[in-house]
Amino acid sequence: MDHKFVAQLMAFNAERIRALLEGLSPEQARWRPDPGSWSLLEVINHLYDEEREDFRVRLSIILSDPEQPWPPIDPGGWVTERRYNERDMGRSLRGFLDERQASLEWLDGQESPNWEAVCETPFGTIRAGDMLASWASHDLLHMRQLVELHYAIILDSVKPYKVDYAGSW
Numbered sequence: 001m002d003h004k005f006v007a008q009l010m011a012f013n014a015e016r017i018r019a020l021l022e023g024l025s026p027e028q029a030r031w032r033p034d035p036g037s038w039s040l041l042e043v044i045n046h047l048y049d050e051e052r053e054d055f056r057v058r059l060s061i062i063l064s065d066p067e068q069p070w071p072p073i074d075p076g077g078w079v080t081e082r083r084y085n086e087r088d089m090g091r092s093l094r095g096f097l098d099e100r101q102a103s104l105e106w107l108d109g110q111e112s113p114n115w116e117a118v119c120e121t122p123f124g125t126i127r128a129g130d131m132l133a134s135w136a137s138h139d140l141l142h143m144r145q146l147v148e149l150h151y152a153i154i155l156d157s158v159k160p161y162k163v164d165y166a167g168s169w
Contacts, residue, residue, distance in 0.1 A: 013139035033152040045084035051099040055135040066119040
């Protein structure tokens with residue numbers, strides 16, 4: 001695996017995420033289309049915590065000490081427990097971008113990593129390469145979520161007008 005390519009993709013993803021989140025009012029950042037959905041602010045705080053407490057930490061364990069237990073995480077619970085929707089968008093975005101930069105520097109410092117290194121987890125075996133690929137893919141899943149939230153915001157903001165002429169989603 002060319003981890004330098006994946007790291008470059010992750011750097012581009014961070015800029016794409018930044019572009020999707022700049023210039024929002026606090027109300028837009030906190031808006032949810034329904035009680036079961038996340039807001040834009042909750043998504044970026046999820047990405048921020050995942051960056052510092054999940055992917056980099058767990059990939060490091062797989063590469064350096066695969067017998068070490070993974071620290072527990074609760075991404076779904078953190079949304080309410082850590083009060084993501086009460087945070088400031090600018091600080092949250094900056095925190096994510098800073099952590100992503102630290103991750104990229106960490107990845108750049110990995111010399112000849114063993115992407116076939118494996119770790120047994122409660123959900124099965126995972127290789128270091130699987131974790132890195134999942135990390136970059138996780139960005140894309142949440143970028144899609146951010147775009148969907150922007151779409152829902154425009155639909156809500158222009159009522160009673162419709163966006164049908166734009167095409168189908």
